[in-house]
Amino acid sequence: MLKFSKMHGLGNDFVVIDAIHQDISLTTAQVQFLADRHRGIGCDQVLLVEKSQLENVDFRYRIFNADGGEVAQCGNGARCFAQFVRDKGLTDKATIAVETSAGIIYPTLHANGNISVDMGQPHFLPAEVPFSAEEPANTYMLTVAPGEQIEIATLSMGNPHAVILVDAVETAPVDTLGPSIESHPQFPERVNVGFMQLCDRQTIKLRVFERGAGETSACGTGACAAVVSGIRRGLLARQVTVQLKGGSLLINWPDDDANVIMTGPATQVFDGEIAWATLNLL
Numbered sequence: 001m002l003k004f005s006k007m008h009g010l011g012n013d014f015v016v017i018d019a020i021h022q023d024i025s026l027t028t029a030q031v032q033f034l035a036d037r038h039r040g041i042g043c044d045q046v047l048l049v050e051k052s053q054l055e056n057v058d059f060r061y062r063i064f065n066a067d068g069g070e071v072a073q074c075g076n077g078a079r080c081f082a083q084f085v086r087d088k089g090l091t092d093k094a095t096i097a098v099e100t101s102a103g104i105i106y107p108t109l110h111a112n113g114n115i116s117v118d119m120g121q122p123h124f125l126p127a128e129v130p131f132s133a134e135e136p137a138n139t140y141m142l143t144v145a146p147g148e149q150i151e152i153a154t155l156s157m158g159n160p161h162a163v164i165l166v167d168a169v170e171t172a173p174v175d176t177l178g179p180s181i182e183s184h185p186q187f188p189e190r191v192n193v194g195f196m197q198l199c200d201r202q203t204i205k206l207r208v209f210e211r212g213a214g215e216t217s218a219c220g221t222g223a224c225a226a227v228v229s230g231i232r233r234g235l236l237a238r239q240v241t242v243q244l245k246g247g248s249l250l251i252n253w254p255d256d257d258a259n260v261i262m263t264g265p266a267t268q269v270f271d272g273e274i275a276w277a278t279l280n281l282l
């Protein structure tokens with residue numbers, strides 16, 4: 001049997017697998033099956049916990065979207081990852097060094113149950129996102145239909161994000177604009193699309209249509225990207241509460257050269273087992 005944990009960060013849910021004590025590598029079809037809410041277990045992302053080969057790094061963290069694609073970064077997943085390795089006795093450290101394909105991140109578990117993650121620095125150059133643009137700018141006009149342009153900010157938090165300002169998240173066109181921007185030809189690796197409503201300088205509301213997963217209850221990197229884009233446009237303070245469908249995250253970006261710190265909860269739902277035979281049929 002393959003053992004897993006079902007976890008979530010503000011309703012952004014994960015199947016987390018210890019790949020240190022279980023010999024596992026997943027095909028695209030196997031990830032899609034695990035993520036399937038009707039035929040499999042159901043989740044937005046599958047997370048693999050591996051050993052890191054790097055010096056002074058505790059673990060390697062691999063992230064797969066529900067569509068089976070491997071990606072480089074996941075904020076809510078990072079908090080769940082940290083909670084998982086502590087709960088399973090894989091470490092007793094409060095601050096853990098975790099290798100991702102976007103660099104090293106540092107989750108810290110606090111006594112009150114919250115977890116802060118040093119998510120590293122945002123990157124703004126179009127090639128770093130990646131986004132196709134003639135020159136770098138704070139915002140870009142993106143053509144989404146003949147004669148229809150939308151103003152976006154775009155940046156990488158280790159994964160690509162586009163952020164759109166809206167008057168009210170409740171009525172934002174997440175279901176229509178989300179998929180069309182996710183696969184817009186100017187984003188060669190596709191993109192996560194955030195719809196941000198400004199409440200005041202310390203508070204925003206946010207909905208995110210995630211690349212490879214659709215709209216989720218919360219997106220940690222999306223929250224970081226929205227706050228960073230708002231600060232760069234002079235609209236937000238350096239510490240902002242982000243209200244998502246599933247709850248709130250606190251995002252800090254102390255100055256332009258600093259790393260972004262995300263703080264929020266991680267919840268264990270249940271442990272389970274699935275027969276290898278089921279996976280091997282795929």
Ligand SMILES: N[C@@H](CCC[C@H](N)C(=O)O)C(=O)O
Nearest residue numbers: 074075076159211219220221
């Ligand atoms: N839910 C995540 C982001 C997961 C990856 C993303 N969909 C991508 O394709 O980059 C988060 O909490 O950051």
